[in-house]
Amino acid sequence: MTLVGHLINGRVVTDGTRSQAVFNPATGEAAKQVDLASQATVEQAISAAQAAFPGWRNTPPLKRARVMFRFKELLEKHADDICALIGEEHGKIAHDALGELQRGIENVEYACGAPELLKGEHSKNVGPGIDSWSEFQPLGVVAGITPFNFPAMVPLWMFPMAIVCGNCFVLKPSERDPSATLYIAQLLQEAGLPDGVMNVVNGDKEAVDTLLHDARVEAVSFVGSTPIAEYIYATATANGKRCQALGGAKNHAIVMPDADMDNAVNQLVGAAFGSSGERCMALSVAVAVGDAAADALVSRMQEAMTRLKVGSCADSGNDFGPLITQAHREKVVGYIDSAEAQGATIVVDGRKPQVAGYEEGFFVGGTLIDHVTPEMTSYREEIFGPVLQVIRVDSMQEAMALIDAHEYGNGTCIFTRDGEAARYFSDNIKVGMVGINVPLPVPVAYHSFGGWKRSLFGDLHAYGPDAVRFYTRRKTITQRWPSASVREGAEFSMPTMK
Ligand code: NAD
Numbered sequence: 427m428t429l430v431g432h433l434i435n436g437r438v439v440t441d442g443t444r445s446q447a448v449f450n451p452a453t454g455e456a457a458k459q460v461d462l463a464s465q466a467t468v469e470q471a472i473s474a475a476q477a478a479f480p481g482w483r484n485t486p487p488l489k490r491a492r493v494m495f496r497f498k499e500l501l502e503k504h505a506d507d508i509c510a511l512i513g514e515e516h517g518k519i520a521h522d523a524l525g526e527l528q529r530g531i532e533n534v535e536y537a538c539g540a541p542e543l544l545k546g547e548h549s550k551n552v553g554p555g556i557d558s559w560s561e562f563q564p565l566g567v568v569a570g571i572t573p574f575n576f577p578a579m580v581p582l583w584m585f586p587m588a589i590v591c592g593n594c595f596v597l598k599p600s601e602r603d604p605s606a607t608l609y610i611a612q613l614l615q616e617a618g619l620p621d622g623v624m625n626v627v628n629g630d631k632e633a634v635d636t637l638l639h640d641a642r643v644e645a646v647s648f649v650g651s652t653p654i655a656e657y658i659y660a661t662a663t664a665n666g667k668r669c670q671a672l673g674g675a676k677n678h679a680i681v682m683p684d685a686d687m688d689n690a691v692n693q694l695v696g697a698a699f700g701s702s703g704e705r706c707m708a709l710s711v712a713v714a715v716g717d718a719a720a721d722a723l724v725s726r727m728q729e730a731m732t733r734l735k736v737g738s739c740a741d742s743g744n745d746f747g748p749l750i751t752q753a754h755r756e757k758v759v760g761y762i763d764s765a766e767a768q769g770a771t772i773v774v775d776g777r778k779p780q781v782a783g784y785e786e787g788f789f790v791g792g793t794l795i796d797h798v799t800p801e802m803t804s805y806r807e808e809i810f811g812p813v814l815q816v817i818r819v820d821s822m823q824e825a826m827a828l829i830d831a832h833e834y835g836n837g838t839c840i841f842t843r844d845g846e847a848a849r850y851f852s853d854n855i856k857v858g859m860v861g862i863n864v865p866l867p868v869p870v871a872y873h874s875f876g877g878w879k880r881s882l883f884g885d886l887h888a889y890g891p892d893a894v895r896f897y898t899r900r901k902t903i904t905q906r907w908p909s910a911s912v913r914e915g916a917e918f919s920m921p922t923m924k
Pocket residue numbers: 571572573574575576580598599600601629630631634635649650651652654655672673674675705706808810836877881
């Protein structure tokens with residue numbers, strides 16, 4: 427059986443002490459094993475990164491960017507192989523895997539602009555004959571810890587920008603679908619990156635804790651669930667590291683009475699059930715304003731959901747695939763059970779989907795739940811499955827109050843034809859990423875991505891302009907070249923512009 431290893435100092439190695447099964451979630455079979463890095467193996471990766479740093483730091487940004495140009499070409503050339511690996515281990519259908527890869531590639535394209543992004547700031551004559559400038563220097567060794575649901579895109583949010591800014595990287599991908607991420611890192615190596623600049627360690631808590639406690643790691647980027655994000659942020663910052671930790675979500679869509687209902691239904695079906703709802707930006711709650719809007723929404727959703735196709739990634743005609751593990755499948759079914767037990771109406775029930783030929787797969791069909799209330803467990807917690815819940819309210823203010831009261835604040839959206847209402851909503855809602863008739867408002871690579879409240883711990887968002895600031899540290903230099911004409915005596919008061 428294949429044993430997925432680590433990329434350390436340009437070579438794929440295995441540790442050989444502990445390993446864990448990697449499942450094909452469509453068949454339910456343990457198709458591979460992933461090696462779980464020990465503390466010693468992670469320390470080797472950190473040492474390799476540290477050794478590569480002086481040379482990489484002094485490599486001109488233009489040359490660093492050229493590696494990214496070649497990397498982009500290789501990602502495009504090998505897109506089918508990457509999507510096949512994502513399909514085998516995550517279960518994502520090829521068209522969706524290609525979408526996540528393309529969004530990842532756009533971060534590589536942004537990283538290709540490193541010489542421009544790192545130009546810094548310059549002021550001439552801040553005082554007589556005195557110039558001052560700020561430059562943005564790399565931090566050193568930085569680490570990334572990523573979730574299972576985007577094995578290509580989320581790692582690509584992190585390491586291209588970190589590396590092009592002059593850092594060396596240690597990535598700890600999800601142990602549940604590690605192969606696509608390792609393959610992508612090998613393509614970066616093939617693009618001409620010097621050994622040790624990019625390292626991958628597969629593993630679990632032992633690997634993560636080693637990264638969090640090793641003094642040589644200067645910064646940590648994390649994406650995953652909120653309890654782990656909180657732990658990562660607390661531990662990394664307590665150890666003196668810079669940290670950004672992106673967590674879970676509960677994304678609401680307000681459906682106003684004046685919305686184009688056909689458009690809202692189409693957008694909601696894709697955004698709630700695409701990728702089996704295993705997206706941190708998935709729309710999982712529809713807040714319908716008024717019973718007329720709610721009734722229209724529920725009946726049209728019910729009709730649209732008869733056309734949903736759930737199945738294996740082998741059939742590109744499917745809309746979405748299985749959940750990641752059997753345990754996660756049971757958890758999602760448990761949330762649907764709890765909503766039913768607490769009084770909600772299960773309008774479309776996906777708990778027992780029939781997927782011919784894949785009876786052992788971890789499938790849940792699209793599920794629609796009406797008459798959900800804010801007290802229900804299924805509303806308060808993140809389900810992370812193909813489940814759309816409908817809450818009925820009387821006004822937009824009530825809908826906004828509900829969203830603001832939720833602990834998560836990743837994404838949200840409003841469906842309306844009223845520009846004034848949309849503007850009020852985007853201006854006031856306490857959520858980091860807002861869509862107006864756009865269901866998945868994932869910022870493009872030249873903006874930055876991040877939620878509010880307990881969806882993000884830290885200050886700077888992921889990728890885009892914030893990544894330049896996160897992966898560099900500002901140094902400000904003030905310079906004067908004294909000459910006989912400007913030479914002054916000792917000055918004991920705070921220097922000011924006189
Ligand atoms: P997860 O939190 O279980 O795992 C994320 C990473 O943390 C993995 O690499 C894992 O190995 C590691 N990890 C898990 N438990 C740990 C522990 N006890 N100590 C140290 N490390 C640990 O998340 P997941 O299930 O892989 O991904 C799904 C979650 O990620 C969802 O909550 C989703 O909303 C969130 N997510 C958020 C964003 C975002 O941008 N905000 C994007 C994608 C996914």
